[in-house]
Amino acid sequence: MRVAFKKNISILTFILCLHISFINGQNKIPQIQLEKNQTSSVYIEAKIDSIIAVLTLEEKIALTHAQSKFSTEGVSRLGIPEVWMSDGPLGVREEILWDDWGEANWTNDAITAFPALTCLAASFNPDLSGEYGFSLGEEARYREKDVLLGPGVNIYRTPFNGRNFEYLGEDPFLASTMVVPYVKGVQKNGVAACVKHFVLNNQEHLRDKINVEVSDRALHEIYLPAFKAAVQKGKVWSLMGAYNKFRGQYTTHHKILNKILKTDWGFDGVVISDWGSAHNTKEAALYGLDMEMGTGTDGLGVSKKDNYNYYYLANPFLEAIKKGELSEDLLDDKVRRILRLVYRTNLNPNRSLGKLNNKEHHEVARKVATEGIVLLKNEDNFFPIEDKKGVTIAVIGENATRNMTRGGGSSQLKPLFEISPLEGIKTRYKNATIIHTMGYESGASAYNAALPATLNQDSLYVKAIEVAKKADIVLFIGGLNKSYHQDTEGGDRKVFKLPFGQEKLLNGIYEVNKEVGFLLVTGNAVEMPWVSKTKGILQTWYLGSMAGHAIADIVSGDVNPSGKLPFSFPKKLKDNGAHSFGETSYPGDGVNQYYKEDILVGYRWFDTKKIVPQYAFGFGLSYTDFEISDVKVNQKKYANKDQIKVTFNVSNTGNREGAEVVQLYIGKHKSKVKRALKELKGFTKVYLEKGEQKTVTISIDASELAYYNTEVSDWSVEKGTYYLYVGNASNNIIKKIKFDLD
Structure with a gap:
């Protein structure tokens, strides 16, 4: 009995020590939450x-x-x-x-x-x-x-x-x-x-x-x-x-x-x-x-x-x-x-509660959409289109009504609402007569699968031509969508031209009605041999919840377009640097891919190789006119630690308010290494009332002119002569100024 008792005492002592250690450990556990x-x-x-x-x-x-x-x-x-x-x-x-x-x-x-x-x-x-x-x-x-x-x-x-x-x-x-x-x-x-x-x-x-x-x-x-x-x-x-x-x-x-x-x-x-x-x-x-x-x-x-x-x-x-x-x-x-x-994030005591689907968010979405829409062509001031009685506007194209927030892979959304272009135009135009037909159909969007169209394409085509004949103005709303091999995750596009027979349909519409405006709904450039078959072209992107209202804002002239292209539109696919070198450059041989265009991506390729794009990086028209003048730099010579200050005047010489994006590019003259003709180094968006002029300055650190020097695996600023280019598109330079960097 005594032996058993001693054994029990030992066990109890061991358990008590464990318990004390546990309590001491618990006392060392830090307080997780923070005060403000x-x-x-x-x-x-x-x-x-x-x-x-x-x-x-x-x-x-x-x-x-x-x-x-x-x-x-x-x-x-x-x-x-x-x-x-x-x-x-x-x-x-x-x-x-x-x-x-x-x-x-x-x-x-x-x-x-x-x-x-x-x-x-x-x-x-x-x-x-x-x-x-x-x-x-x-x-x-x-x-x-x-x-x-x-x-x-x-x-x-x-x-x-x-x-x-x-x-x-x-x-x-x-x-x-x-x-x-x-x-x-x-x-x-x-x-x-x-x-x-x-x-x-x-x-x-x-x-x-x-x-x-x-x-x-x-x-x-x-x-x-x-x-x-x-x-x-x-x-x-x-x-x-x-x-x-x-x-x-x-x-x-x-x-x-x-x-x-x-x-x-x-x-x-x-x-x-x-x-x-x-x-x-x-x-x-x-x-x-x-x-x-x-x-x-x-x-x-x-x-x-x-x-x-x-x-x-x-x-x-x-x-x-x-x-x-x-x-x-x-x-x-x-x-x-x-x-x-x-x-x-979730243990931040100063974290807000957030908001969802409020008026302010919808206004931001609409503002981004209107400021981002790019006016690519406006022959005879086709846009804006006045809302007046006696005018019939035909809205033709699947993208006039197609949902663009579903599909696309991981970016797909479930919005509280999505205003289609047709709905936005109908809401805005109270006096004009709006008629609509689909024109073509592409099939539903699905991830990693291209689903076939379900409607008779010939019937849709015939109906579209009939509707176009009845209209004073045609707004063709087409482009790409969020389906497989279009603008979507999981697969690239297969062709550069407009899909789903749109070019044929556009040509057919033009035969019966020359007053055609194209609202291009894409996230990518497309081949555009049909430009001459339109009087106006708007690049409208995927605009989300407020898409239709934003499009109507621009089409009607309630908002003056001020968007500029963030990428180049080549005339043909081979004009693009990545595609000019064949399959080893894009899409690769199935194992390896070689970026043979190297640093000459986008407008750098077009500029340096003297290839004329369909529409250049930074290009975008307005309903008013602007003039950039009196461009000056603060010095003729700079040291590496200096700041290059470029001052200029921007004037609104047209008939209404608007905004111009002034772009500043710099290029190295006779560089010892391969360089692009010029590279974007600054820009500013200037808002002006009719007749207003503003003086604007863009500042650039001279050190920002460095290139990556592979000999030292670091950035180096090359001394010598540079050229500064100021304009409103990469291919529309209004002033070129020479300066030196010592």
């Missing part, structure tokens, strides 16, 4: 240190990979919340089921659909980009999202890329300038922007297999600047990897790119994989991937392939650390970044 005055970076970093110290290895691992399609685990015992994400560079996506891509069919997840980012870029208005980002961030916050998966800043290299409509155009300076206020606007709401896709994801065809070979100069001068601006100037909190390879290694966990991002640029946020872009545990651990999403398609499945716990950063990472194959320090760095994200 505890949000300094120093305080938060100290807080993160204290949390990492009490996390188990398993709890750390759980933070680094998905638990559902759009969320990651928190730490429930400490009160660290989950992280919830949403697709949405153009609006917050509808709720998705936990483990597959099916819609959850909620009744309270409808949102404001904002215009595509090509339209935002076409506004050339950084302040408006900030309003766009803030409004979008408010909607994400109201929907209780912590990370908004956008904006996209991949460069427009080819008009075949299915996702160009999600991006900010062909020029790195324009994209860099527009992305910074967007990011800041989103993050003012305590929601992380997630700039994507890092990097060289410039096509959808074979995007998860293709290996991109590109020079260091093109990488740093063309494809990285917008990401760099988002990181260093926008202070973006998260960044998404890309699907493709670069020099043989997947970009989501890439040795070179990780050094550029986290060491050279000092990025302190979270790198999130694109959904399924992680491929290797060791590389993901070593080369910068912090949060792995979408690797499996059925998280509750029993197979190792599809279970969340068998993601590359899940159990395989855990086992590698336990075996000593990978350092726990690698994991701690990822956890630190994730906790930093959490304190910036």
Whole structure:
């Protein structure tokens, strides 16, 4: 009995010691939530240190990979919340089921659909980009999202890329300038922007297999600047990897790119994989991937392939650390970044509550749309069209009524409403008679599948010609749509010309009615041999919830168009730099792809090779006239640390108010390295009343004239003679000034 008693005493003592240790451990657990005055970076970093110290290895691992399609685990015992994400560079996506891509069919997840980012870029208005980002961030916050998966800043290299409509155009300076206020606007709401896709994801065809070979100069001068601006100037909190390879290694966990991002640029946020872009545990651990999403398609499945716990950063990472194959320090760095994200978002005590579908958001969407619509042609002042009795306007084309917020892949939306062009025109035009017919049909939109048309195309054609005969004016509303092999994720375009028999239909309409205006609804350039068959052309993009009202604003003249093209429209496909070198340049040989045009992307190619585009980068007409005059620079010679100040007058010499975008390009004369003829280095949008003149100054740091010097793997400013070009389009320069840089 005595022996048994002593044994029981020993057991009780051991249990008591464990209990005391547990209590002491609990007492060391830090307070997770912050007060409003505890949000300094120093305080938060100290807080993160204290949390990492009490996390188990398993709890750390759980933070680094998905638990559902759009969320990651928190730490429930400490009160660290989950992280919830949403697709949405153009609006917050509808709720998705936990483990597959099916819609959850909620009744309270409808949102404001904002215009595509090509339209935002076409506004050339950084302040408006900030309003766009803030409004979008408010909607994400109201929907209780912590990370908004956008904006996209991949460069427009080819008009075949299915996702160009999600991006900010062909020029790195324009994209860099527009992305910074967007990011800041989103993050003012305590929601992380997630700039994507890092990097060289410039096509959808074979995007998860293709290996991109590109020079260091093109990488740093063309494809990285917008990401760099988002990181260093926008202070973006998260960044998404890309699907493709670069020099043989997947970009989501890439040795070179990780050094550029986290060491050279000092990025302190979270790198999130694109959904399924992680491929290797060791590389993901070593080369910068912090949060792995979408690797499996059925998280509750029993197979190792599809279970969340068998993601590359899940159990395989855990086992590698336990075996000593990978350092726990690698994991701690990822956890630190994730906790930093959490304190910036869902543990931020100063976070707003957000707003959804309010009047202000609709007004921002409409303003972006009207400022982004580009007037490409206006023969005999075809636009604006007056609303008067006795005039019959025929609206012809599928895109007059087609929903453009559904489809397109991950950017698809569930807006509270979407005003079609036809509805907007009918609402605005009270006196004129509006008649409508479809003209052609393309089939419903579906992901990774081109569905056939269901209506008789010949009958639609005949009806359209009959309607055109009855009208005084025809508005043809066509272009592309969000279907497979059009403007959509998952597949590139197959042809450069207008699809679905539109050119034939347009020619037929022109035979019976010469008063034709084309409203081109696309996110991409198209071949335009039919320009002469129109009197007016408006590039209207994908405009979201307020599409129809914005289009009617421009067509009627209630708003004067001021948009400028953010990418070049080539006359034929081979005029585009990427396509001029054949299949090895685009789309690649199935394994590798070589960016043979190098740094000469977009207008840089057209300028340098002396190729005349259909419509140039930066081009856009107005209903009024402007004059740029008295262009001056503040010096004739500059040092590397000087600021180049360009001053000029802008006058509205027409009959109504309007806005002109003055563009400033600079080119190096007789450079010792290959250079484009000129590069965009500054722009400003000037609003003027009828007869008004303003004096404007654009300032550029001379150091911004640097090129990426591959001999030293750094930026170098070349001394010598430069030329400054001022105009209102890349091919419409009104003043050229010579200066020297010593």
